[in-house]
Amino acid sequence: KWGDYLKEENSIIPNDEDILWINVTGLYETNKIKKLCEKFEIDQLTIEDIYHTNQRNKIEIHDNYSFIVLKLINKKEEIYTYEQFSVIYKDNLIITFNETENKNHETIKNQIEENKKKIKEKKSDYLMYAILDKIIDDYFIINNELTEKLEKIDESVNMDPDQQDLIKIKSTKQEVIYFKKNIMTLKETLMFNKDDFFKRxxxxxxxxxxxxFDHVYQLYESADILNETLTNLTEIYFSAISYKMNEIMKVLTIISTIFIPLSFLAGLYGMNFKNMPELDWNFGYPLLIIIMLLIVLIMLLIFKKKKWF
Amino acid sequence: KWGDYLKEENSIIPNDEDILWINVTGLYETNKIKKLCEKFEIDQLTIEDIYHTNQRNKIEIHDNYSFIVLKLINKKEEIYTYEQFSVIYKDNLIITFNETENKNHETIKNQIEENKKKIKEKKSDYLMYAILDKIIDDYFIINNELTEKLEKIDESVNMDPDQQDLIKIKSTKQEVIYFKKNIMTLKETLMFNKDDFFKRxxxxxxxxxxxxFDHVYQLYESADILNETLTNLTEIYFSAISYKMNEIMKVLTIISTIFIPLSFLAGLYGMNFKNMPELDWNFGYPLLIIIMLLIVLIMLLIFKKKKWF
Amino acid sequence: KWGDYLKEENSIIPNDEDILWINVTGLYETNKIKKLCEKFEIDQLTIEDIYHTNQRNKIEIHDNYSFIVLKLINKKEEIYTYEQFSVIYKDNLIITFNETENKNHETIKNQIEENKKKIKEKKSDYLMYAILDKIIDDYFIINNELTEKLEKIDESVNMDPDQQDLIKIKSTKQEVIYFKKNIMTLKETLMFNKDDFFKRxxxxxxxxxxxxFDHVYQLYESADILNETLTNLTEIYFSAISYKMNEIMKVLTIISTIFIPLSFLAGLYGMNFKNMPELDWNFGYPLLIIIMLLIVLIMLLIFKKKKWF
Amino acid sequence: KWGDYLKEENSIIPNDEDILWINVTGLYETNKIKKLCEKFEIDQLTIEDIYHTNQRNKIEIHDNYSFIVLKLINKKEEIYTYEQFSVIYKDNLIITFNETENKNHETIKNQIEENKKKIKEKKSDYLMYAILDKIIDDYFIINNELTEKLEKIDESVNMDPDQQDLIKIKSTKQEVIYFKKNIMTLKETLMFNKDDFFKRxxxxxxxxxxxxFDHVYQLYESADILNETLTNLTEIYFSAISYKMNEIMKVLTIISTIFIPLSFLAGLYGMNFKNMPELDWNFGYPLLIIIMLLIVLIMLLIFKKKKWF
Amino acid sequence: KWGDYLKEENSIIPNDEDILWINVTGLYETNKIKKLCEKFEIDQLTIEDIYHTNQRNKIEIHDNYSFIVLKLINKKEEIYTYEQFSVIYKDNLIITFNETENKNHETIKNQIEENKKKIKEKKSDYLMYAILDKIIDDYFIINNELTEKLEKIDESVNMDPDQQDLIKIKSTKQEVIYFKKNIMTLKETLMFNKDDFFKRxxxxxxxxxxxxFDHVYQLYESADILNETLTNLTEIYFSAISYKMNEIMKVLTIISTIFIPLSFLAGLYGMNFKNMPELDWNFGYPLLIIIMLLIVLIMLLIFKKKKWF
Structure with missing residues (x-):
C-alpha cells in the first residue's frame, strides 16, 4: 500500500499486517508534514530536518524509528541538481519525502505490484532497500556520464586544446567536487552508523x-578515480597549451632568425653613401643573393640540428 | 534574567529556580571579570583564558562547570575579523563573554521575552544551545558570502582575467584558510569532548x-568545498592567463611571419646596386606585388591548417 | 580433480576425500552459474556478484563458505584490461569464475598433476593459495612493465621532450591510477577481513x-613508488618544455637584439634627405661598418656576461 | 635554589624539603654531565641523549624520573638556530641542560626570587611548568616573526615581484618547514605520552x-596556517610573474603589430623599380601617410576590443 | 663467536652458554642456506624470504625465533643500491644474511673483541642491537649526503639555473623517493610489531x-624534511627559469619597442616619392635625428616607470 499523502489527503491508518508506504512529494506544506509526522511520533528536530532541505547525508537511529537523509541527483539540461530525500523507517511503516516528483518511485511501485507476495514476505526493510538501491543506481549512472564527459574533453584536448575545453574542465571539476563530497559524506555516515542500523x-x-553498502564504497572509489582522471586531464591541458606555445615560438623564431639578418643586408645596400664600391660591381647583386641563400641554408641546418622541425 | 554585568554593575545573586544569564561585553576590565568569576568558583586558568583573546576553540569540562571558547566572526567593510566568545555553563547559570557588543544576543533576548515559559521549562542548557546556534548560523552566512565572492571572481576570470582577480583570489584564499581552520578546530574539539559534554x-x-554538532560537521564540509572550489579557480586563472598569452603570441607570430619576409623582399629591391635587371623590367613592380600576395595567401593557408585562427 | 563446468556440462559430485576444483569460464550463461551455485548452497547475492562483473575487490565470509572477488589483468596490444575473477571456498571445494580463458590455470593444473600427493595433503586452501598467488605474481609483472615504460619515457624526455611523450605520460598515468586503485582496494579488503578469513x-x-598478504602490501608500495615516479616525470616534462622555450627565446632575443639596431642604422643612411653630409664623406661607409661591428661585439659581450650562451 | 653546576663546581646535595634546580650550560664536558647524572641514578642512554644534541623532541617516562627533550630556538642575525634543551624531573629535583646560555632562565630566576613562597608551595613540577612555558612563549614569538616576514614579502610581491622576493620566499619556506616539523614532533610526543606524564x-x-599542552596545539595550528599562507604566497608570486610576462608580451605585440606592416609599406615605396607610377603622383606621399594612420587606428581599435589596454 | 658459514663451511654447533653469531655472505647458494636454516628449525617460507631479495622491510615473530628483514644501502659511484639484510634471532643464536660483504660487521667484530666480557653479559639481543644500530647509523649518513647534495643544487640554481640542475633534481628526487619509502616501511613494521617484539x-x-626505534622515527622525519626541501627546490627551479625568461623577454621588448618605430621613420624617408617636401628641407635630417632621440628618451622613461630595468 502506498499513498501520496500530501496530495491525496487520505489519512491512511497504519495496519499491523500490511507494509505501509507513504510518499510525500513537495516539502513546502510544512504544516501537513508536521501533522503527518506527529501522528507517528516523529521527533520535532527530525521534522525540521525533513523540510530544511540543506541537510547532510545522515542516518539517525532514534528510539522508535530510523531516519535517513540522502541527496537525489536530477539532471536538467546537462546540469545536475541535488534534491533532498528522506526516509523514516518504523516497524512496518516507510515514509519517504521528496522535493519534487521522483521517477524511481514509479518503477518501484510497478515492481511491487508485480511481486506483491514476495515483498510482503520480506518485510518493510526490504522495501526501503529497494528504494535506496534505486537511488544508488542513479549515482552510478551519473558517475558514468561524468566519465564519458571527461573522455570527450580528453579527445578534444589531444586534438587541439582551446578555451572551450578549459571551461568544460572547470565546470566538470565543480560537478565532480560536489558529487564526490556527497558520496563521501554518505560513505562516512554509513560506516559510522552501520552497526546500530543493522541491529534494526x-x-x-x-x-x-x-x-x-558495498555499492556505496564502490561508488566512492569510482568518484575518486574520476577526480584523479580530471587532475590528470588538467595537467595535460596545461602541458598541451604549453607545448603549443612552444611550437608558435619556434615558428616565430625560425622566421625572425632567418629574415632579420637578410633584411639587414638588404638595408645595408639600400644606403645612399656615395662611396660604396660593391654597388658598382657587375656581380655585386648576384653575389649578395648567393650569400643570402648560404645564410638561409646554414640557419636551416642549425635548426635541424636543434631539432626545431 | 540577564544582565550586562560589567556595565550595569548590578550584582545579581543566582537563584535556584530561575535561569541566570550574565553577559559580559568588553574584556579589558580584567579585575571585574576576575571578581565575577571567583564569585562562581571558576578556575584561575579559565579566567585567564577568558581575557587572553587568542585561545583556540575548545570545550573544557571542569568538575563544577563547563567552559566553551569559540570565535565570533564580524564583518567590517568587507573584512572578516575574529573575536573571542566564551561561555561558562554551571547548573542554572550561563555567563557569556564578548569582546564587543554581540548583535545575536539582542535577537536571543527578544526570543526569550516572547517564550519565557518555554525557556524556563527547557533549562539553562537550552538557552546555551540557542546562543551557540546563533553563532553557527552566522558561520553559514559567511560561508555563503564567501561562495558568492568566488562566483563573482569566477565570472570575471572567465570574461577577462586581470591582476585585480588575482589579488581577489589571494585575499579570499587567506580568508578561507582562516575560516576553514577555525571550523576545523571547532569540529575537532566537539568530536573529542562530545561524550563528556553530553553527560552534563x-x-x-x-x-x-x-x-x-551536525551543523558544525556540515559547515566543515561546506568550507572544504569552498577550499576545493578556490583551488579549481586558481588553476583556471593560471590557465586563462596562459591561454591569453598564447593568443597574444599567435597574433605576434602571424603578423611577424607574414610581414618580415615581405619587408625583406621590399628591402631587396630598395638596394642601390647598379646591375639589378629586375628593376628595369616594365612588369617588375606588379610582378613583385603579385608574388607578395601569393606569399600572404600561402601563409594564411598554413596558419588555417595549424588552426591558429 | 577439476572441471570446466559450464563447457563440459559434467555434473561433478563433491566427494569428501578429494579436493574438488570447478573452474567456470565465461559468465554470460547466468542460468547455469545459478544452478551450479544453488547446488552448493551459495547465497543469491553472491551469485549476482559473480556474474555482475563490476564488483570491487572483496572478501566475504559467509556462514558456510568464503567468497573472494579479484581483478585479473590481461594485456592486449599494450592495453591492460581488467577482468573479474571470483573464488568460492567451501571445505574441500574450490569454485573459480573467469570472464575469459585464464592462462594461469593451465600452469596450476600442471603443477597439481606433478605434485598430486603434496596438494592432497595440504588441503583445498593450499590450492586456493596457489591460484591467488599466480594472480598476484601477474600483478608484479605488470608493475615491472609499467616501471620499464616510465624509464623509456624518462630517457625520451631527457633527450628531447615532444608531444608524443606527453601522450604517453598521460596514458601511463591513467593505467597507474587504475592499477594502484585496484591494489589499494585489494589491500584494504585484506586488512579488514584478515582475522575472520584466517580463522577458516x-x-x-x-x-x-x-x-x-605480504606480497600485496609490497605491491601497494611498489605501485605507490610508480605513482610518485610518474609525478616526478611529469614535473620534469614541464620543466624540460619550459627550459626549451627559454632556449628558443634566447636565440630570438640574441638575433633580434643584434640586428634590429643595425637595420635601423642601415635604414637611416638609406634615407633620401638632400642634406645628409655623412653620405658624401669618403670614409662614411667603412666607418659605419666599423661602428656596426663594434655594436655586435658589445652586444655579444653583454650576452656572454648574462650567460646567455 | 639553583646552581650552574658545571661552571660553579659546587656539589649541591638534594634536600627533601626544598626544590632543587640544577642548570647545566654547555654540553661538551660529557664527563661532568655523566658524573652529575649518575649521582641521581639517571639511565646511561638518557645521559647519552643529553649530550648527543640531535635528539627529536620527546618525553620519556622512566621508573624513577621523567625526561623531556625540546629544541630551543635562538635567533642570530635573522637566522634561527635550534639548540637542544633537556629536563630531568625527579621528585623535588629539576635538572636542565642547555647548549648555550639561556636568556629565559634569568627571567625565571627573578620570578622565583620574587615569589619564593608561592613556588615552594606549588612543588617542583610547577617550576618545570614555568621553564617549559617560557620556551613555548618563545615559539609564539617566532611564529609571529615569521608571519610578519610573510606579510612583508606579500606586499613586495604585490607591488613588483622580483628575484629577491623569490629568494626570500624560499628561505622562509625552509624556516617554516623546520619550525613546523619541530612543533609537530613536539605535539605528537605530547599526545602520545600525555597520560603517563600526567600521572606523575x-x-x-x-x-x-x-x-x-593547549598552547602547543594552538602553535601547531598557527604553524599550519603559516605554511598554507606561504603556499598561497608562492602561487601568487608565480601568477604575478606570469601576469607581468603577459603584460610585456602585450607591449611587444602591440608595437610589432602596428609598426611591422607600416615599415613594410615604407619599404615598398623605397624600392627602386623604374616603373612605379605611385611614386610620381603628386598626392602619393600624403595618401600613404593617411593610409598608414588608418591602419594604426584600426589596429588600436582591434586591441581595444581585445582589451589589451 | 662468529663464522662466515657459507664460505668457511665450518659447521658450528650452538652452545648454551656462548652467544653464537653466524654471518652468511652471498645468497646464491640457496641449498647451503636451506641446510643451515633447517638445522635451526627455521620455517620454509622464512628461508625463501631470505634468498628472494625483494622482500619489504619486516619483523616476523615466529614461535621459536624472530625474523627481521632490512635493506642495507651501499653507495657505488654516487649511486645508492639497496641490498637485502636479514637476521634470525633465536635464544642465544644470531644468524645474519648479506647479499655482499658488509663493512659494518668488521667494525662490530672489533668492538666485540674489545668488550668480550660486556657483550657476554648483555646476551644475544644486545649483539643484534649493535648490528641493527650500525645499519641505522648508515642511513643517517646517507640522509646527510642527500641533504648536502640538495644544498649544492640549491646554490647552483640560485646562481644560474640550467638543465644540469634539472637532471640532478630529478635523480635526487628518485633517490629520496626510494629512501623515504624504505624508511617508511621500516617505521611501519616497527610500530606494528613493537609489542610482540619487545616481549622476546x-x-x-x-x-x-x-x-x-627512536632513531628510526627521527630518520623518518629527516627523510620527510628532505622531501619537502626537494619540493621547495623544484618550485624554486621553476620560478627561477620563469624569472629568467621574463628577463629575456624584457630585453627583447625594450630593444624592439625602441628600434621598430625608429626603423619605420627611417624607412619612411627612404621612400622614393617625387613629392616629399621634408626631404628638401635643409634641417630635415637633423630634425628627424632629434625627433628620434626624443622617442628613445620617452620610451626609456616609460620603461623606467614600469620598473623594467
Missing part, C-alpha cells in the same frame, strides 16, 4: 543492505 | 546539541 | 596466506 | 600542564 | 631497542 534490520534482509 | 546536558536537550 | 584456514597453510 | 604530576599543577 | 627481549636490553 530483519535478519533475512541484512545481506541486501550489506550489498547496498 | 539534560536528557531532553541532547537532541538539540546533536543537531548543533 | 587450516593451521599449516596460514603461513602461506601471510606470505601472500 | 601533582594534582594541583595538572591544570597548568593542560594549559601548556 | 631481555629486560635490560629493552632500553637499547627503544633508543633504536
Amino acid at each position: 534490520l530483519n535478519k533475512e534482509n541484512k545481506e541486501y543492505y550489506r550489498d547496498l | 546536558l539534560n536528557k531532553e536537550n541532547k537532541e538539540y546539541y546533536r543537531d548543533l | 584456514l587450516n593451521k599449516e597453510n596460514k603461513e602461506y596466506y601471510r606470505d601472500l | 604530576l601533582n594534582k594541583e599543577n595538572k591544570e597548568y600542564y593542560r594549559d601548556l | 627481549l631481555n629486560k635490560e636490553n629493552k632500553e637499547y631497542y627503544r633508543d633504536l
Whole structure:
C-alpha cells in the first residue's frame, strides 16, 4: 500500500499486517508534514530536518524509528541538481519525502505490484532497500556520464586544446567536487552508523543492505578515480597549451632568425653613401643573393640540428 | 534574567529556580571579570583564558562547570575579523563573554521575552544551545558570502582575467584558510569532548546539541568545498592567463611571419646596386606585388591548417 | 580433480576425500552459474556478484563458505584490461569464475598433476593459495612493465621532450591510477577481513596466506613508488618544455637584439634627405661598418656576461 | 635554589624539603654531565641523549624520573638556530641542560626570587611548568616573526615581484618547514605520552600542564596556517610573474603589430623599380601617410576590443 | 663467536652458554642456506624470504625465533643500491644474511673483541642491537649526503639555473623517493610489531631497542624534511627559469619597442616619392635625428616607470 499523502489527503491508518508506504512529494506544506509526522511520533528536530532541505547525508537511529537523509541527483539540461530525500523507517511503516516528483518511485511501485507476495514476505526493510538501491543506481549512472564527459574533453584536448575545453574542465571539476563530497559524506555516515542500523534490520534482509553498502564504497572509489582522471586531464591541458606555445615560438623564431639578418643586408645596400664600391660591381647583386641563400641554408641546418622541425 | 554585568554593575545573586544569564561585553576590565568569576568558583586558568583573546576553540569540562571558547566572526567593510566568545555553563547559570557588543544576543533576548515559559521549562542548557546556534548560523552566512565572492571572481576570470582577480583570489584564499581552520578546530574539539559534554546536558536537550554538532560537521564540509572550489579557480586563472598569452603570441607570430619576409623582399629591391635587371623590367613592380600576395595567401593557408585562427 | 563446468556440462559430485576444483569460464550463461551455485548452497547475492562483473575487490565470509572477488589483468596490444575473477571456498571445494580463458590455470593444473600427493595433503586452501598467488605474481609483472615504460619515457624526455611523450605520460598515468586503485582496494579488503578469513584456514597453510598478504602490501608500495615516479616525470616534462622555450627565446632575443639596431642604422643612411653630409664623406661607409661591428661585439659581450650562451 | 653546576663546581646535595634546580650550560664536558647524572641514578642512554644534541623532541617516562627533550630556538642575525634543551624531573629535583646560555632562565630566576613562597608551595613540577612555558612563549614569538616576514614579502610581491622576493620566499619556506616539523614532533610526543606524564604530576599543577599542552596545539595550528599562507604566497608570486610576462608580451605585440606592416609599406615605396607610377603622383606621399594612420587606428581599435589596454 | 658459514663451511654447533653469531655472505647458494636454516628449525617460507631479495622491510615473530628483514644501502659511484639484510634471532643464536660483504660487521667484530666480557653479559639481543644500530647509523649518513647534495643544487640554481640542475633534481628526487619509502616501511613494521617484539627481549636490553626505534622515527622525519626541501627546490627551479625568461623577454621588448618605430621613420624617408617636401628641407635630417632621440628618451622613461630595468 502506498499513498501520496500530501496530495491525496487520505489519512491512511497504519495496519499491523500490511507494509505501509507513504510518499510525500513537495516539502513546502510544512504544516501537513508536521501533522503527518506527529501522528507517528516523529521527533520535532527530525521534522525540521525533513523540510530544511540543506541537510547532510545522515542516518539517525532514534528510539522508535530510523531516519535517513540522502541527496537525489536530477539532471536538467546537462546540469545536475541535488534534491533532498528522506526516509523514516518504523516497524512496518516507510515514509519517504521528496522535493519534487521522483521517477524511481514509479518503477518501484510497478515492481511491487508485480511481486506483491514476495515483498510482503520480506518485510518493510526490504522495501526501503529497494528504494535506496534505486537511488544508488542513479549515482552510478551519473558517475558514468561524468566519465564519458571527461573522455570527450580528453579527445578534444589531444586534438587541439582551446578555451572551450578549459571551461568544460572547470565546470566538470565543480560537478565532480560536489558529487564526490556527497558520496563521501554518505560513505562516512554509513560506516559510522552501520552497526546500530543493522541491529534494526530483519535478519533475512541484512545481506541486501550489506550489498547496498558495498555499492556505496564502490561508488566512492569510482568518484575518486574520476577526480584523479580530471587532475590528470588538467595537467595535460596545461602541458598541451604549453607545448603549443612552444611550437608558435619556434615558428616565430625560425622566421625572425632567418629574415632579420637578410633584411639587414638588404638595408645595408639600400644606403645612399656615395662611396660604396660593391654597388658598382657587375656581380655585386648576384653575389649578395648567393650569400643570402648560404645564410638561409646554414640557419636551416642549425635548426635541424636543434631539432626545431 | 540577564544582565550586562560589567556595565550595569548590578550584582545579581543566582537563584535556584530561575535561569541566570550574565553577559559580559568588553574584556579589558580584567579585575571585574576576575571578581565575577571567583564569585562562581571558576578556575584561575579559565579566567585567564577568558581575557587572553587568542585561545583556540575548545570545550573544557571542569568538575563544577563547563567552559566553551569559540570565535565570533564580524564583518567590517568587507573584512572578516575574529573575536573571542566564551561561555561558562554551571547548573542554572550561563555567563557569556564578548569582546564587543554581540548583535545575536539582542535577537536571543527578544526570543526569550516572547517564550519565557518555554525557556524556563527547557533549562539553562537550552538557552546555551540557542546562543551557540546563533553563532553557527552566522558561520553559514559567511560561508555563503564567501561562495558568492568566488562566483563573482569566477565570472570575471572567465570574461577577462586581470591582476585585480588575482589579488581577489589571494585575499579570499587567506580568508578561507582562516575560516576553514577555525571550523576545523571547532569540529575537532566537539568530536573529542562530545561524550563528556553530553553527560552534563539534560536528557531532553541532547537532541538539540546533536543537531548543533551536525551543523558544525556540515559547515566543515561546506568550507572544504569552498577550499576545493578556490583551488579549481586558481588553476583556471593560471590557465586563462596562459591561454591569453598564447593568443597574444599567435597574433605576434602571424603578423611577424607574414610581414618580415615581405619587408625583406621590399628591402631587396630598395638596394642601390647598379646591375639589378629586375628593376628595369616594365612588369617588375606588379610582378613583385603579385608574388607578395601569393606569399600572404600561402601563409594564411598554413596558419588555417595549424588552426591558429 | 577439476572441471570446466559450464563447457563440459559434467555434473561433478563433491566427494569428501578429494579436493574438488570447478573452474567456470565465461559468465554470460547466468542460468547455469545459478544452478551450479544453488547446488552448493551459495547465497543469491553472491551469485549476482559473480556474474555482475563490476564488483570491487572483496572478501566475504559467509556462514558456510568464503567468497573472494579479484581483478585479473590481461594485456592486449599494450592495453591492460581488467577482468573479474571470483573464488568460492567451501571445505574441500574450490569454485573459480573467469570472464575469459585464464592462462594461469593451465600452469596450476600442471603443477597439481606433478605434485598430486603434496596438494592432497595440504588441503583445498593450499590450492586456493596457489591460484591467488599466480594472480598476484601477474600483478608484479605488470608493475615491472609499467616501471620499464616510465624509464623509456624518462630517457625520451631527457633527450628531447615532444608531444608524443606527453601522450604517453598521460596514458601511463591513467593505467597507474587504475592499477594502484585496484591494489589499494585489494589491500584494504585484506586488512579488514584478515582475522575472520584466517580463522577458516587450516593451521599449516596460514603461513602461506601471510606470505601472500605480504606480497600485496609490497605491491601497494611498489605501485605507490610508480605513482610518485610518474609525478616526478611529469614535473620534469614541464620543466624540460619550459627550459626549451627559454632556449628558443634566447636565440630570438640574441638575433633580434643584434640586428634590429643595425637595420635601423642601415635604414637611416638609406634615407633620401638632400642634406645628409655623412653620405658624401669618403670614409662614411667603412666607418659605419666599423661602428656596426663594434655594436655586435658589445652586444655579444653583454650576452656572454648574462650567460646567455 | 639553583646552581650552574658545571661552571660553579659546587656539589649541591638534594634536600627533601626544598626544590632543587640544577642548570647545566654547555654540553661538551660529557664527563661532568655523566658524573652529575649518575649521582641521581639517571639511565646511561638518557645521559647519552643529553649530550648527543640531535635528539627529536620527546618525553620519556622512566621508573624513577621523567625526561623531556625540546629544541630551543635562538635567533642570530635573522637566522634561527635550534639548540637542544633537556629536563630531568625527579621528585623535588629539576635538572636542565642547555647548549648555550639561556636568556629565559634569568627571567625565571627573578620570578622565583620574587615569589619564593608561592613556588615552594606549588612543588617542583610547577617550576618545570614555568621553564617549559617560557620556551613555548618563545615559539609564539617566532611564529609571529615569521608571519610578519610573510606579510612583508606579500606586499613586495604585490607591488613588483622580483628575484629577491623569490629568494626570500624560499628561505622562509625552509624556516617554516623546520619550525613546523619541530612543533609537530613536539605535539605528537605530547599526545602520545600525555597520560603517563600526567600521572606523575601533582594534582594541583595538572591544570597548568593542560594549559601548556593547549598552547602547543594552538602553535601547531598557527604553524599550519603559516605554511598554507606561504603556499598561497608562492602561487601568487608565480601568477604575478606570469601576469607581468603577459603584460610585456602585450607591449611587444602591440608595437610589432602596428609598426611591422607600416615599415613594410615604407619599404615598398623605397624600392627602386623604374616603373612605379605611385611614386610620381603628386598626392602619393600624403595618401600613404593617411593610409598608414588608418591602419594604426584600426589596429588600436582591434586591441581595444581585445582589451589589451 | 662468529663464522662466515657459507664460505668457511665450518659447521658450528650452538652452545648454551656462548652467544653464537653466524654471518652468511652471498645468497646464491640457496641449498647451503636451506641446510643451515633447517638445522635451526627455521620455517620454509622464512628461508625463501631470505634468498628472494625483494622482500619489504619486516619483523616476523615466529614461535621459536624472530625474523627481521632490512635493506642495507651501499653507495657505488654516487649511486645508492639497496641490498637485502636479514637476521634470525633465536635464544642465544644470531644468524645474519648479506647479499655482499658488509663493512659494518668488521667494525662490530672489533668492538666485540674489545668488550668480550660486556657483550657476554648483555646476551644475544644486545649483539643484534649493535648490528641493527650500525645499519641505522648508515642511513643517517646517507640522509646527510642527500641533504648536502640538495644544498649544492640549491646554490647552483640560485646562481644560474640550467638543465644540469634539472637532471640532478630529478635523480635526487628518485633517490629520496626510494629512501623515504624504505624508511617508511621500516617505521611501519616497527610500530606494528613493537609489542610482540619487545616481549622476546631481555629486560635490560629493552632500553637499547627503544633508543633504536627512536632513531628510526627521527630518520623518518629527516627523510620527510628532505622531501619537502626537494619540493621547495623544484618550485624554486621553476620560478627561477620563469624569472629568467621574463628577463629575456624584457630585453627583447625594450630593444624592439625602441628600434621598430625608429626603423619605420627611417624607412619612411627612404621612400622614393617625387613629392616629399621634408626631404628638401635643409634641417630635415637633423630634425628627424632629434625627433628620434626624443622617442628613445620617452620610451626609456616609460620603461623606467614600469620598473623594467
